[in-house]
Amino acid sequence: MSGRLAIVGLGPGDHRYLTPEARAALDAADVLYGYGPYLDRVSERAGQARHASGNRVEGARAQDALNEAAAGAQVAMVSGGDPGVFAMAAAVCGEIETGPQAWRALDIVVIPGITAMLAVAARAGAPLGHDFCAISLSDNLKPWDLIEKRLDAAAAAGFVIALYNPISKARPWQLGHAFTRLAQHLAPSTPVVFGRAMGRADEALTVTTLDQAGEVKADMATLVIIGSAETRVIARDGKAPLVYTPRVAAAVTA
Amino acid sequence: MSGRLAIVGLGPGDHRYLTPEARAALDAADVLYGYGPYLDRVSERAGQARHASGNRVEGARAQDALNEAAAGAQVAMVSGGDPGVFAMAAAVCGEIETGPQAWRALDIVVIPGITAMLAVAARAGAPLGHDFCAISLSDNLKPWDLIEKRLDAAAAAGFVIALYNPISKARPWQLGHAFTRLAQHLAPSTPVVFGRAMGRADEALTVTTLDQAGEVKADMATLVIIGSAETRVIARDGKAPLVYTPRVAAAVTA
Numbered sequence: 001m002s003g004r005l006a007i008v009g010l011g012p013g014d015h016r017y018l019t020p021e022a023r024a025a026l027d028a029a030d031v032l033y034g035y036g037p038y039l040d041r042v043s044e045r046a047g048q049a050r051h052a053s054g055n056r057v058e059g060a061r062a063q064d065a066l067n068e069a070a071a072g073a074q075v076a077m078v079s080g081g082d083p084g085v086f087a088m089a090a091a092v093c094g095e096i097e098t099g100p101q102a103w104r105a106l107d108i109v110v111i112p113g114i115t116a117m118l119a120v121a122a123r124a125g126a127p128l129g130h131d132f133c134a135i136s137l138s139d140n141l142k143p144w145d146l147i148e149k150r151l152d153a154a155a156a157a158g159f160v161i162a163l164y165n166p167i168s169k170a171r172p173w174q175l176g177h178a179f180t181r182l183a184q185h186l187a188p189s190t191p192v193v194f195g196r197a198m199g200r201a202d203e204a205l206t207v208t209t210l211d212q213a214g215e216v217k218a219d220m221a222t223l224v225i226i227g228s229a230e231t232r233v234i235a236r237d238g239k240a241p242l243v244y245t246p247r248v249a250a251a252v253t254a
Numbered sequence: 255m256s257g258r259l260a261i262v263g264l265g266p267g268d269h270r271y272l273t274p275e276a277r278a279a280l281d282a283a284d285v286l287y288g289y290g291p292y293l294d295r296v297s298e299r300a301g302q303a304r305h306a307s308g309n310r311v312e313g314a315r316a317q318d319a320l321n322e323a324a325a326g327a328q329v330a331m332v333s334g335g336d337p338g339v340f341a342m343a344a345a346v347c348g349e350i351e352t353g354p355q356a357w358r359a360l361d362i363v364v365i366p367g368i369t370a371m372l373a374v375a376a377r378a379g380a381p382l383g384h385d386f387c388a389i390s391l392s393d394n395l396k397p398w399d400l401i402e403k404r405l406d407a408a409a410a411a412g413f414v415i416a417l418y419n420p421i422s423k424a425r426p427w428q429l430g431h432a433f434t435r436l437a438q439h440l441a442p443s444t445p446v447v448f449g450r451a452m453g454r455a456d457e458a459l460t461v462t463t464l465d466q467a468g469e470v471k472a473d474m475a476t477l478v479i480i481g482s483a484e485t486r487v488i489a490r491d492g493k494a495p496l497v498y499t500p501r502v503a504a505a506v507t508a
Contacts, residue, residue, distance in 0.1 A: 009376075016274050017273050019368065020271075082372050090500060094498070104493070110376035111376060112375070112376040125343065125364065127338075129338060129347070131387065132387065133386065134387070136385060154387070157408070158400070158404065242347050244344050245344060246344060247348075248395045249396035
């Protein structure tokens with residue numbers, strides 16, 4: 001029997017974001033692979049094996065899952081958010097490209113999920129309502145000067161910017177440097193949104209401005225959105241403000 | 255009783271992408287608003303009113319929905335894909351900002367959905383696996399020179415680019431111009447993915463290269479992804495190729 005590897009996006013937080021397609025793929029699997037905290041979000045089912053692993057072993061995890069699929073199993077690899085956004089889908093493709101020919105013959109299915117920037121943007125209003133970009137701030141897999149180049153290009157061209165992996169114990173200074181860098185292009189009053197753990201009990205949303213953003217605590221579960229010059233904040237009595245970027249943009253002046 | 259407006263992302267295509275949160279919001283609504291083809295995707299329910307409108311009247315549709323919520327109704331505005339990505343959430347926020355004070359007192363809830371670029375990327379492999387941006391190619395609401403500036407900035411800085419609203423009867427030349435512009439920065443062999451109507455009966459995915467991309471038919475339901483210099487294509491016998499962008503990026507050389 002031919003094996004199959006489904007790379008499944010759980011979305012952020014709890015089951016409210018889990019699509020029917022993702023649910024069906026999890027139900028159909030003989031065996032689940034994934035980073036431990038993501039696997040913990042999937043209900044256990046009798047007869048379904050589970051292999052949890054750490055967050056620094058994507059390559060080994062992908063190889064194990066591909067080997068098991070090549071042996072004929074129906075395998076699901078779970079991923080938080082969307083598996084194609086700074087997550088496992090690219091890691092699996094990388095292993096297929098360099099691995100045994102048998103892996104290319106497998107059914108590989110990627111099942112999209114709500115990625116963190118969409119969940120955070122929704123909670124804040126519509127900050128991604130106009131052209132935007134997503135940048136991973138981790139310099140584990142790319143040099144810091146490339147990240148700076150992309151921050152400069154994105155801010156100068158008027159993109160709203162979503163920052164993934166903003167900070168960790170091993171990368172404590174990068175987020176602050178990014179704000180300093182962006183301040184060369186953007187006004188101090190530019191809206192900045194911090195969203196953490198959307199859909200979970202410890203969910204938190206903070207709306208601030210670029211000149212104050214360095215004071216806000218962030219961690220690996222935080223997604224940061226920096227507005228463009230067009231991004232606006234609507235104050236509301238007794239309610240959270242709405243942050244949005246209009247669909248209409250002015251002509252290039254610079 | 256206090257009214258509520260939920261702006262609900264249906265995801266692309268059929269119900270496989272509809273999250274439990276979106277489903278619950280649709281079920282809880284007294285009245286639905288939306289562009290006709292999106293409303294058609296929502297099952298009818300006795301006692302629930304429906305107001306379909308055309309795709310050029312976002313402002314009027316938002317005002318009608320806000321007025322009905324202000325009168326105490328539970329209103330859902332449906333949106334294809336994610337409502338925060340080139341869709342209704344920013345239009346509603348814009349009306350709230352300039353509208354009567356009562357609209358600011360409403361419960362406004364945005365419910366995220368699978369946006370087209372995530373669905374198309376998943377079907378192709380993992381082309382958005384590294385830093386990427388989303389640009390609407392419509393020059394109805396912004397000048398073409400701003401779009402060109404963003405295409406230049408994104409390609410030169412190594413972002414993968416997702417193009418929304420690539421073409422329409424009223425905008426027949428813009429997509430071809432975008433490919434020509436991008437060819438100033440990217441190799442002719444750069445992978446390009448066209449995805450149309452993911453999850454629908456007429457779903458289509460085409461993988462080509464930048465120098466051939468102008469030959470591929472596209473329409474308003476098409477989402478185009480242009481790779482970066484790092485994006486790769488894995489050929490597979492008897493199966494669709496896998497397109498992916500590795501998580502690892504090299505140092506800046508330019």
